[in-house]
Amino acid sequence: xxxxxxxxxxxxxxxxxxxxxxxxxxxxxxxxxxxxxxxxxxxxxxxxxxxxxxxxxxxxxxxxxxxxxxxxxxxxxxxxxxxxxxxxxxxxxxxxxxxxxxxxxxxxxxxxxxxxxxxxxxxxxxxxxxxxxxxxxxxxxxxxxxxxxxxxxxxxxxxxxxxxxxxxxxxxxxxxxxxxxxxxxxxxxxxxxxxxxxxxxxxxxxxxxxxxxxxxxxxxxxxxxxxxxxxxxxxxxxxxxxxxxxxxxxxxxxxxxxxxxxxxxxxxxxxxxxxxxxxxxxxxxxxxxxxxxxxxxxxxxxxxxxxxxxxxxxxxxxxxxxxxxxxxxxxxxxxxxxxxxxxxxxxxxxxxxxxxxxxxxxxxxxxxxxxxxxxxxxxxxxxxxxxxxxxxxxxxxxxxxxxxxxxxxxxxxxxxxxxxxxxxxxxxxxxxxxxxxxxxxxxxxxxxxxxxxxxxxxxxxxxxxxxxxxxxxxxxxxxxxxxxxxxxxxxxxxxxxxxxxxxxxxxxxxxxxxxxxxxxxxxxxxxxxxxxxxxxxxxxxxxxxxxxxxxxxxxxxxxxxxxxxxxxxxxxxxxxxxxxxxxxxxxxxxxxxxxxxxxxxxxxxxxxxxxxxxxxxxxxxxxxxxxxxxxxxxxxxxxxxxxxxxxxxxxxxxxxxxxxxxxxxxxxxxxxxxxxxxxxxxxxxxxxxxxxxxxxxxxxxxxxxxxxxxxxxxxxxxxxxxxxxxxxxxxxxxxxxxxxxxxxxxxxxxxxxxxxxxxxxxxxxxxxx
Amino acid sequence: xxxxxxxxxxxxxxxxxxxxxxxxxxxxxxxxxxxxxxxxxxxxxxxxxxxxxxxxxxxxxxxxxxxxxxxxxxxxxxxxxxxxxxxxxxxxxxxxxxxxxxxxxxxxxxxxxxxxxxxxxxxxxxxxxxxxxxxx
Numbered sequence: 001x002x003x004x005x006x007x008x009x010x011x012x013x014x015x016x017x018x019x020x021x022x023x024x025x026x027x028x029x030x031x032x033x034x035x036x037x038x039x040x041x042x043x044x045x046x047x048x049x050x051x052x053x054x055x056x057x058x059x060x061x062x063x064x065x066x067x068x069x070x071x072x073x074x075x076x077x078x079x080x081x082x083x084x085x086x087x088x089x090x091x092x093x094x095x096x097x098x099x100x101x102x103x104x105x106x107x108x109x110x111x112x113x114x115x116x117x118x119x120x121x122x123x124x125x126x127x128x129x130x131x132x133x134x135x136x137x138x139x140x141x142x143x144x145x146x147x148x149x150x151x152x153x154x155x156x157x158x159x160x161x162x163x164x165x166x167x168x169x170x171x172x173x174x175x176x177x178x179x180x181x182x183x184x185x186x187x188x189x190x191x192x193x194x195x196x197x198x199x200x201x202x203x204x205x206x207x208x209x210x211x212x213x214x215x216x217x218x219x220x221x222x223x224x225x226x227x228x229x230x231x232x233x234x235x236x237x238x239x240x241x242x243x244x245x246x247x248x249x250x251x252x253x254x255x256x257x258x259x260x261x262x263x264x265x266x267x268x269x270x271x272x273x274x275x276x277x278x279x280x281x282x283x284x285x286x287x288x289x290x291x292x293x294x295x296x297x298x299x300x301x302x303x304x305x306x307x308x309x310x311x312x313x314x315x316x317x318x319x320x321x322x323x324x325x326x327x328x329x330x331x332x333x334x335x336x337x338x339x340x341x342x343x344x345x346x347x348x349x350x351x352x353x354x355x356x357x358x359x360x361x362x363x364x365x366x367x368x369x370x371x372x373x374x375x376x377x378x379x380x381x382x383x384x385x386x387x388x389x390x391x392x393x394x395x396x397x398x399x400x401x402x403x404x405x406x407x408x409x410x411x412x413x414x415x416x417x418x419x420x421x422x423x424x425x426x427x428x429x430x431x432x433x434x435x436x437x438x439x440x441x442x443x444x445x446x447x448x449x450x451x452x453x454x455x456x457x458x459x460x461x462x463x464x465x466x467x468x469x470x471x472x473x474x475x476x477x478x479x480x481x482x483x484x485x486x487x488x489x490x491x492x493x494x495x496x497x498x499x500x501x502x503x504x505x506x507x508x509x510x511x512x513x514x515x516x517x518x519x520x521x522x523x524x525x526x527x528x529x530x531x532x533x534x535x536x537x538x539x540x541x542x543x544x545x546x547x548x549x550x551x552x553x554x555x556x557x558x559x560x561x562x563x564x565x566x567x568x569x570x571x572x573x574x575x576x577x578x579x580x581x582x583x584x585x586x587x588x589x590x591x592x593x594x595x596x597x598x599x600x601x602x603x604x605x606x607x608x609x610x611x612x613x614x615x616x617x618x619x620x621x622x623x624x625x626x627x628x629x630x631x632x633x634x635x636x637x638x639x640x641x642x643x644x645x646x647x648x649x650x651x652x653x654x655x656x657x658x659x660x661x662x663x664x665x666x667x668x669x670x671x672x673x674x675x676x677x678x679x680x681x682x683x684x685x686x687x688x689x690x691x692x693x694x695x696x697x698x699x700x701x702x703x704x705x706x707x708x709x710x711x712x713x714x715x716x717x718x719x720x721x722x723x724x725x726x727x728x729x730x731x732x733x734x735x736x737x738x739x740x741x742x743x744x745x746x747x748x749x750x751x752x753x754x755x756x757x758x759x760x761x762x763x764x765x766x767x768x769x
Numbered sequence: 770x771x772x773x774x775x776x777x778x779x780x781x782x783x784x785x786x787x788x789x790x791x792x793x794x795x796x797x798x799x800x801x802x803x804x805x806x807x808x809x810x811x812x813x814x815x816x817x818x819x820x821x822x823x824x825x826x827x828x829x830x831x832x833x834x835x836x837x838x839x840x841x842x843x844x845x846x847x848x849x850x851x852x853x854x855x856x857x858x859x860x861x862x863x864x865x866x867x868x869x870x871x872x873x874x875x876x877x878x879x880x881x882x883x884x885x886x887x888x889x890x891x892x893x894x895x896x897x898x899x900x901x902x903x904x905x
Binding site: 726728 | 793797798799800801802803804805806809810812813816836839840842843846847850879882883885886889890892893894896897898900901902903904
C-alpha cells in the first residue's frame, strides 16, 4: 500500500533521469503506472464490498502519533478508483495531446506527483498525513495550472488557485488541530467514536467553520469558486483530471470523511445545504451565459460540486446514496466533456461555441462521446446520470426540511445543467460544417479513445447499475452513513412523481435551449455584472493588501545594512534593559571564576588590539583582516575551554567570511569617510551599551543553576544509542537530525536566493546595455 | 613571482585539503569534525583554487555546477532519514551495519546523513562565493 501511494512520487522524482525517453515518444509507457494502480485497487473491491475494511499502518513518527496509516473503505476505494482510472485515460490522452512538447517530462512529473498526492490524501487515516497530501495536491496543481509559464494569464491563475486553496489549507489545519485536541488522537477511525464529544464541545462551531472553509475553497464553493474557471488556463488534460474529476473533489471527500464524526448537527447540515444550494444554482445559471467551452464546463463543474455538498448537507440515507452515485456520474461525464473539448480545441484551435458547428462530420467518435456525456449530464435514460438525478429528487422529496422548496431548487439547477450540457456536448457537433473546418481530421486514437471509453461506461453502468450497487455504492454510503440497508438502483422505477420531475427537467432544459438560444448578445450582457462578482472584489482586496505590504516592506527593509543591525541591536538592548530594571539581581561570584592563564591573557590582548585596530583603521581591507584575527582568537578561546568542534567550525567559517568580504571589498571604491563625529558617537554608544549588557548577561547566566538533564542524557546515550563518541556530532546527525535536515534545507534555499538575486541583476544589466 | 608560488602551493594544497575534508567528515562521529566542517573545508579548497587559477579553471575542474551538490546532498540526507521507514522503524532511526568496513570503520545511516550535510554545505558555500565573485 505504501508503495502504491509512493509510486507517483517515485516516478516524479525519476523524471530528471527519464526525461529524454519521455520526450522521445516513450511517454505512452507511463500510462502503465496509473493502469497498474487501477488494477491494484480494483482487486480490493470484493473485499471492501464484503465489509472488510483495510487498515494498514506504517510507523513514521510514532512518538508524535503521526503514522502512515492507510484506510481502504468504500469511500476511499471509490476515490482511488476514480483517481487511477481517469488517471490512466488522462495519461494516455496527454501523450498525444502534448506530443512534441519540449517539457513533456516535466508535465508528467507534475501529473504523477499530483496522482500520488491525491491517492495519499484519500487513503490517509491519520489527519496529519491527510493534511500533508492535501497541501501537496494544491502545490502540484499550482505547477500544472501554470504549466504554460510564459503566459501571464496562466501564471496569474496559478497564483490565484494556490492562494485560495492554500488559505483553505490553513483553515483545514486549524480545524483538524482542534479536532485532535478535543479527541486526543490523530487517527480518523479513532475519532469516529468521539463524534458526540466533539459536537458538544464549545469549540465545535469554530472547528466546523474551519473545516468548511478548507473544503469550500478546495471544492470551489460560492464565494470561493472563482479560482476554478481561472484554472482552465491549464492544458486540457489537467482541467480534465484535476478540475473536474479529482482535486476539486478533495474538499467533498474531506466533508464526506468527517460527516460521520462532525455531521448530523444543524450547523453542519444547514451550512452545507445553504452553501451547496447557492453554489449549484448560481453556477448552473452562469454556465448558460458563457461562450468558451471550457468556461461552460468549469461553471457546470462548480454547480455539480454544489450539488454534492448540498446532498451531504441533506444528511439522509437517500441523499448519501445519491451522493455516492452522483460523484461517479459526474466524474465520468465531466471528464468526457473536457477531453472532448480538448480534442476540439486541439484540432480547430478555438473553443468558442459560436464558431464551432458541424464537427460530427469530421470527428465522429468524438461527437458520439460528447453526445453520450451530454445524455449523462442531463440525466436522460438510459445513463447512470438518470439514476443519479432520480436519487437526488428522491432525497429532496423525502427530506423533512421544506421538501418542495429544495426540490424546486434542484430542478431549476438541473434544467440549467441540461442547457449547458447541450452547449458543450451537442452544439459544436450539430449543424453545418463551416468552410474553415473542412480540413479538420480525426486525431490519434490516443486522443479520442479515452472520452469514448468514459462515456460508454456511463451507459453500461446505466443499464446495469447492479454491478456497482453492491460493490461500490453500498460501501460508500455505509462509510458516510453507517448502518444503511441495501440500496436499490434501477433504471426504471415505474410511473411516479420522480419520473415526472425528471421529465419536467429534461423537457424544461431542451425547451429553454430552443426558446432562448445562446447568442453573443446575452454573453456580453452578462459580462456587465462581472464588476460585482467575488473574483473582482477579491482582486481589489489583493491589490490593497499588496499596497500595504509594499509600504511596510519599504519602511522595514530600506536597504541600509547599518539600520538593520541598529534595529536588531537596539531592540535587544531595550529588551535586556527592561528586564534588568525590573528587579534582576546582579552579582558576580569571584570564587567561581577560574584564574586567567598566561595563554589566555595573550589571546585576550591580541583580541583587544585587533579590535581597536578594526575600529580606527582607515582601510576596509585591514578592518576585515582584523575581524578575522578576532575570530581566530575566539576559536583559540573555544579550544582552551574544550569545545574543539565549535572551534573548528568557527575557524573555517571565519576563513570563508573573510574571503567573502575580500571578494566584495576588492571591487569597492576607496574608503571615503562619510560619517561625522556625531554618528560615530552614536554608534560607539550603542556598541558599548550592547557589549556591556551582553557581558552582564553572560555573568548572570553563569550564576544561574543550569539544568543539565538534557545534556546528561545526550552524553550518556550518545554511544549506546547512536554508536558515536562525539556527542556534538551525534546530536547534529542523530538526536536532533530533523533540525539539521531543516537547517540544510534553509541553507540551500538561501544559496539559491543569493544566486538568483545576483544573476537576476546581471541579466538586467545586460539588457540595459 | 608571487603568483607562481601561490599557484604551486595551491596545486598541492587542493588535494590535501580535499582529503582533509573527507577525513574530517569520516571521523566526525567519534572525534571532532563532521559534515558541516568538512563541507566548508572542501569549499575553502576550491575557493583557494579559484583565487590561484581563476574561476573558469575551477569550474572546469569541478565539471559539474556546484549548485547540483545541494539537491544531491539534500536527497542523500532525506534518503538516509527515510531509510528506516522501509524497514518499518520510525523515520530517522539510526541504522548500523553489523560489521565495520575496511578504512571507513563502522558506518550507519548517520554517516550517510552527514555526507548529505557535507554536500549541501559545499554546494551552498561554493554557489554563494562563485556568484558573488562573478558579479562584482
